[in-house]
Amino acid sequence: MKKVLIVGGGAGGIILANSLDKKNYDVTILDKSDMQVFQPWFLYMAFEGKNKNISKPTVKLLNKGSKFIKEEVKTIDLDNRSVQTASNTYSYDYLVVATGTVTDTSSIRGLQEINSKFGDYHTNIDNSMRLWSNINSFSGGTLVLGQASPTCKCPPSPLEGILLAEQLLTRKKIKQKSKLVFFTPYPRAYPAEPINKIVEPIMKARGIDIYTFFDVDYIDTQKSSIYSIEGDEIHYDLPIVIPPCVGVKIEYKQDVLDQDRFVKADKYTMRIQGYDDAFAIGDATNIPTSKSGVTAHLQAKVVASIIEGQNVIFNGRTHCPFDMAYGKATFVIGSYTQPVVPYPPSAFKHFMKMMMAKIYWSSLKGTFDFMFDTYFKMTDPEKLNKKYK
Amino acid sequence: MGDKIVIDARGSSCPGPIVELAKAYRNSKVGDTLELWATDAGVRADVQAWAQKTKNQIDSITEQEGKIVVVIKILNR
Incomplete structure (x- = not known):
């Protein structure tokens, strides 16, 4: 029986495990957390205060036959087919890296400080609820929202945030006392032009100012201003800055990570560059497509079929x-x-x-x-x- | 002498090649050459607007068999 080792028990890892035929494959998922969180709901926690239970134990989501082990992976050695945690070493016939992405507030000056104070809606439940308490108590001024780096999971989410913020301020009748500013490192509000043509007129009609080519350099918390690499400045009263997304901290013995710790993988087969027995799916990769649950889902299905011997591509x-x-x-x-x-x-x-x-x-x-x-x-x-x- | 960095954004329509360029620009330094590969035709106008805004220089934009190659010299970072 071939051993399939999946690192990461998020949507991609679980769908992959559930898609493999357990009569032919010995499937194990390793993750430091034994709970799965429905991350798209962070948006509604942060902008509508809708706090509901969005976590479930990973074992409850796995179909019969797959194993789950709660251990944090430290090192992956692709040449020796070996995965190390603090206490054990695991071997595999096939490896699938589905470790997702984490937010990183350390690379931009001032970001950690505003993040601890105001929160965000891409990290966890606590940060999302902290953002809600700040938005809910906002009584007017300049609300600024944008992503602090070109890499962000869920490309529509920055725009969803500013549109839901506008809806909230309108409903609370404090929009007249407020200015809404959206910034983006891209040439237009939404990077893909066909969707931008739809969303930009909506934003303008709702009175949202758009700053394009605004890639955050640093935040001056004394002056309450955000500065861009391109040399512009935006003053804020309530800053909602989506932290950069990077890959998780796992040491790879081989050179398979890009500068943001994303795993370099083939965009059609999800094979990790240079290996035919190791794959990376979902947010964890550098594949030029959206970091979203649907992508992880579709890639997991393709990788399961490739492992089972089919000739398919994403x-x-x-x-x-x-x-x-x-x-x-x-x-x-x-x-x-x-x-x-x-x-x-x-x-x-x-x-x-x-x-x-x-x-x-x-x-x-x-x-x-x-x-x-x-x-x-x-x-x-x-x-x-x-x-x- | 700067480094030459190749950015393969072929096939990327969402979020698009400009995202890959912005990402590479963040990690670049003055003197580097960025070579962006794309298939999305919208990249031509986008990189020109980008270069104007960021005060960098486009050395060339060429196309061969649907592959658009943009060569950018980093003058400002």
């Missing part, structure tokens, strides 16, 4: 839900060969986004695989691009 498909506030949403859909679809927002798409939050746990177990297959075919970017051109 086509770069994205399907990122994008909440535009006031009960409307869209999805950012594209692939390696298809540009992003200018998919109009609607109330139905918002309903779909909320449904996804409800069925998330069952979706990890594969309960809705048949439905997802049909849905992904229905929303194929090539088909949609013809319709919405």
